[in-house]
Amino acid sequence: MSTAAAALPTLPPLVEPVEALSRAELERYSRHLSLPGFGLEGQRRLRAASVLVIGAGGLGAPILNYLAAAGVGSITIIDDDVVEASNLQRQIIHRDADVGRSKVASAADAVHRLDPSLEVRTIEGRLTPENALDLFADHDVVLDGADNFATRYLSNDAAELTGTPLVWGTIFRFAGQVSTFVPGHGPMLRDLFPDIPEPDSVPNCAEGGVLGVLCGTVGSAMATEAIKLICGIGAPFIGRLLRYEALTGEYSTLRFSPDPDRPTVTDLTEVAAACAAVPTGGVAASSTADDIDVAEFRARRDEVVVVDVREDWERELTSIPGSVHLPLDDLRNGGWQALATVLGGSGPAGSTDDIVIHCKSGARSAEAVEILSGSAPAGVRLRSLAGGIDAWAGQN
Known part of the structure; x- marks a missing residue:
């Protein structure tokens, strides 16, 4: 093992494994069971895990598909949107017949097609300062596939206040980023990006566009991070930002550390004001004289x-x-x-x-x-x- 690899942070598993897997589960997950360092115990840990996925859109689609297929035992899906035709170019969990349905209902049907025994909870609404702390505390790990800055910072602050591991990802046009934030075990989002950007400082996917297949690349990396955390394998992207440029096919990694001068998150007051400026649909509320x-x-x-x-x-x-x-x-x-x-x-x-x-x-x-x-x-x-x-x- 190289010196660089040895320096990467590792963590113990997030959950205790279930007692046993059924014969059908042993057959279903046999390709996992033969993985060195993963094996039967890793699969039993996945079956015991509860995961919160914020957003059933571009990033949420591959995340949900792969976590359901991997054998995660319980998934909560939160999203307030409905399926539109323009979603189908990248949100592969939805089908043409789902246009007009709530995304959480469509996503729940899709993951149940992959694993009928999966426990799925749906919340047709937004992550808010009122529900975030309870939701984070109730799950072993959270994956944030939100489409606006306010929700991303709300996720970070709720993770910091509850001690819940958070996998974060973002996409724009032809580029994507992934990182993992584990309170007490490395830097958080605010160490990397201290301030909440203005809601309209970067165009959303509808305004700026996004390469559909990019969602699969970034969402799959996020799902991988969650599995590593749950099972205690490998080195999560703690203190590292994975960057991917689709047009050049290049991956790069930015290392970052906790900011000793950053104020500790003590409540959700600041982020609540940012969330109030984002109405249903994720478009920034407008209140200027212009x-x-x-x-x-x-x-x-x-x-x-x-x-x-x-x-x-x-x-x-x-x-x-x-x-x-x-x-x-x-x-x-x-x-x-x-x-x-x-x-x-x-x-x-x-x-x-x-x-x-x-x-x-x-x-x-x-x-x-x-x-x-x-x-x-x-x-x-x-x-x-x-x-x-x-x-x-x-x-x-």
């Missing part, structure tokens, strides 16, 4: 110029009638001049003094308003449609 809500927008629709900063393919799905199209990248490159060129002489009463910019959910349009606010002519009012075209379509 926004216009859907009700006002509808009332004043004929008095404003509407600019759509989404991509061409998004407009093929749906668009606001009469809107002007200017992709955000073009706006970033050309600023006000790009918008002025596209608008030409359009606008209320032949002017362009009241402009509403929209995207899918509000993040890109807010950026567009920020880009333009410093260069727009005097008297021009720029606002972002709160909730984007999703909010507008929801009131049709």
